[in-house]
Amino acid sequence: MEKNTIIAFVLSFLVLIAWSFLFGPQQEQAPKETEPVAEKGGKLTSEQPQSKVPEGLPPPKEQEAPAALAEAAPALQKDILVETPLYEATFSSVVARFKSFRLKKYRVTTDPRAPFVELLNSKDSGQNYLGVAFDAPSPKAKEAILYHVSKDRVQLEQGASPQEITFTGKTSDGLSVQQTFRFHPDRYPIDLTVTVQNRSNQDAEGAFRASLQNMPPQDKQSYYAFVGLALASNNKLQEIESGDLKETKNISGQIGWIAYESEYFMTAFIPQELKETAFQGRKLSTGALEATLSAPAVALTAGAQASSGYTIYLGPRELGIVKEIGKNLDLAIDFGWTNVIAKPLLYSLRFFNKYVGNYGIAIIILTVLVKILFWPLTHKSYKSMKEMQKIQPLMAKLREKYKNNREQMNKEMMALYRTYKVNPMGGCLPMVIQIPVFFALFRILGSAIELRHAPFLWWINDLSAPDRLFSFPFEIPFMTPPYGIPVLTLFMGASMFIQQKMTPTPGDQTQAKIMMMLPIIFTVMFINFPSGLVLYWLVNNILSIGQQYRILRKSA
Numbered sequence: 001m002e003k004n005t006i007i008a009f010v011l012s013f014l015v016l017i018a019w020s021f022l023f024g025p026q027q028e029q030a031p032k033e034t035e036p037v038a039e040k041g042g043k044l045t046s047e048q049p050q051s052k053v054p055e056g057l058p059p060p061k062e063q064e065a066p067a068a069l070a071e072a073a074p075a076l077q078k079d080i081l082v083e084t085p086l087y088e089a090t091f092s093s094v095v096a097r098f099k100s101f102r103l104k105k106y107r108v109t110t111d112p113r114a115p116f117v118e119l120l121n122s123k124d125s126g127q128n129y130l131g132v133a134f135d136a137p138s139p140k141a142k143e144a145i146l147y148h149v150s151k152d153r154v155q156l157e158q159g160a161s162p163q164e165i166t167f168t169g170k171t172s173d174g175l176s177v178q179q180t181f182r183f184h185p186d187r188y189p190i191d192l193t194v195t196v197q198n199r200s201n202q203d204a205e206g207a208f209r210a211s212l213q214n215m216p217p218q219d220k221q222s223y224y225a226f227v228g229l230a231l232a233s234n235n236k237l238q239e240i241e242s243g244d245l246k247e248t249k250n251i252s253g254q255i256g257w258i259a260y261e262s263e264y265f266m267t268a269f270i271p272q273e274l275k276e277t278a279f280q281g282r283k284l285s286t287g288a289l290e291a292t293l294s295a296p297a298v299a300l301t302a303g304a305q306a307s308s309g310y311t312i313y314l315g316p317r318e319l320g321i322v323k324e325i326g327k328n329l330d331l332a333i334d335f336g337w338t339n340v341i342a343k344p345l346l347y348s349l350r351f352f353n354k355y356v357g358n359y360g361i362a363i364i365i366l367t368v369l370v371k372i373l374f375w376p377l378t379h380k381s382y383k384s385m386k387e388m389q390k391i392q393p394l395m396a397k398l399r400e401k402y403k404n405n406r407e408q409m410n411k412e413m414m415a416l417y418r419t420y421k422v423n424p425m426g427g428c429l430p431m432v433i434q435i436p437v438f439f440a441l442f443r444i445l446g447s448a449i450e451l452r453h454a455p456f457l458w459w460i461n462d463l464s465a466p467d468r469l470f471s472f473p474f475e476i477p478f479m480t481p482p483y484g485i486p487v488l489t490l491f492m493g494a495s496m497f498i499q500q501k502m503t504p505t506p507g508d509q510t511q512a513k514i515m516m517m518l519p520i521i522f523t524v525m526f527i528n529f530p531s532g533l534v535l536y537w538l539v540n541n542i543l544s545i546g547q548q549y550r551i552l553r554k555s556a
Helices: 002-023 067-076 319-325 336-356 359-373 375-390 392-401 406-420 429-447 487-502 509-526 531-555
Strands: 079-083 087-092 098-107 116-118 130-135 153-155 163-170 175-183 190-198 204-214 228-233 236-241 249-261 265-271 276-283 289-294 298-300 305-316
Touching: 087 305, 098 265, 098 305, 130 175, 130 190, 130 305, 190 204, 190 298, 204 249, 204 265, 204 305, 228 276, 228 289, 236 249, 249 289, 298 305, 305 319, 319 336, 336 359, 336 429, 359 375, 359 429, 359 531, 375 531, 392 406, 429 531, 487 509, 487 531, 509 531
Parallel strands: 079 153
Antiparallel strands: 079 087, 087 098, 098 116, 130 204, 163 175, 175 190, 190 305, 204 289, 204 298, 228 236, 228 249, 249 265, 249 276, 265 305, 276 289
């Protein structure tokens, strides 16, 4: 039984470590070439008069901006600023697209003077990151539009009414394009309505195309957070990492939203109407990832118009916020196969933090709650271990007596279990049942934005980062920078050692030596894990020690 328990836990952690090394924090080298990116794209679908679905428009290409735009831009270009209690946004007055988006409640580091987190990143400082275009098959109709803006600045205070900015432009083919952005003071989502009217004497055709792009980070900060493109296709989440975009990825269906996701934040386009649309994901020559959502083509007779509405979300990957938006955007908060366990645990963690105001204390409360729920199982496990220890001498004699006859030895062992009413799996099964809960907590505590820069006590000012006391100028084996004393991890290793000393010793000496080595192995493995996860494991060990002590005392 002890051997099965060891195998179960060691294999579980080997899977975690292997996953972390293969898919966890690592450097990703971006290509050196820098080429201009097309000004096209956006996100959205639309419901228009005389709509039809042709074979589809040709995909957008990386190309130079039209000469007319390049010449006019220096004279007409200006930044349109939007500021709310939640963010600071900058638009390009020329092409009606976002240039910058900074979150005022999140900073790059734990330093209160650190700059705000910028959601739109690229090597090209002049890049326009996300927006909507009305594309037509003819090259002439794909020209960039010079927009006139209704106002240069929007500043919303807490409790203020929503405000709008309208961009109005016209193509050389006689299409009038109007884009209206609506900003709210107390929420991240931005409402966007795009209206196209054919003011020419000829019929026209085109499609609303929404696109977003971003540059993946050079290194990852958390072990399990996903970084790449994502979409909700037919109510199911699909995630596409940078390495999977060696070739363009095309997906068709009822696409509820498209997004670029970083470790803790995301930018997303959400069409207001769900319909058959086409998604395209690709990696540009600059290294940036681009997602495009193209609606069915629309035929516009002279004087006709078409409109499309959508929501733009730029903000944290926080379950409560994205759940409130709806449209299945909460699919973006994904904990893999542990979802069914992880999300209720995350809600519980958020609930406790609401009252105690400290996620470290919330983790402790959650750990105690989980321990209480599993108390009967762990109690049975420890009790079974104690009973197994009592018959160890008899088991050793049977092994020696029937060492050359394994079949007979197994029969005698089963008879021994029946005689003393001992279940050999009684100590293993309760532990195995708890493994999915541990995996779920590992995913939550290793990637939930709620723990990003969340302080606990004293030197632990970020529960999403490894704990380090002091700072050393030299490297420490097995430790990722910053280098320092992993106090919480050392306490965790000590608690595991105490727990092992209290656990009944296996009859096999080899197994006993392996058990005593586990605290050292786990300490080395946890040295770079988020301090929130280490805190959970430490508290869980302390509670287990108390439970073991109670059982041992009662047995004595």
